[in-house]
Amino acid sequence: MALWEKEEFTISTDQNHLDLQVIHRFLSEDSYWAKGISFDAVKKAVENSSLIFGVYQGNPTEKTAMQVGSARIITDFVRIGWIMDVFILPEFRGRGLSKWLMEIITEHPKLKEVRKLMLSTKDAHGLYTQYGFAEIENPELYLQKRNK
Secondary structure (H helix, E strand, C coil), rough: EEEECCCCECCCEEEEHHHHHHHHHHCCCCHCCCCCHHHHHHHHHHHHHCCCEEEEEECCCCCCEEEEEEEEEECCCCCCEEEEEEEEEECCCCCHHHHHHHHHHHHHHHHHHHEEEEEECCHHHHHHHHCCCCCCCCCHHCCCCCCC
């Protein structure tokens, strides 16, 4: 598991440190993309993610740390990776944490060589373009299937 520290904040890929209550609360109540998601669905999504990054105030190896953000990745580590559920709690925004999180994700050794990283966003294009993301070329080539 990897750990990065910057001022009073830490990013970790250790799932044992995640506060699923914080993740669930944000996704189910504050996000536009997962509003109403159940706790069990969040737990299953986290357990089945290839990598998940927790952002903490303090060091998560200490009991006093508090989770303030997260991002998870689904990938084969070769051809494609999907970045999902990226968030920083509102009271911690404006401190550069989302930029730091994206730097860590895009420079992570396991993700750096993935041919194509993708994500979707309604309102954070300005953030993601700073890290090389652009609108999909030839969107007519992509299809989706919604089950629920």
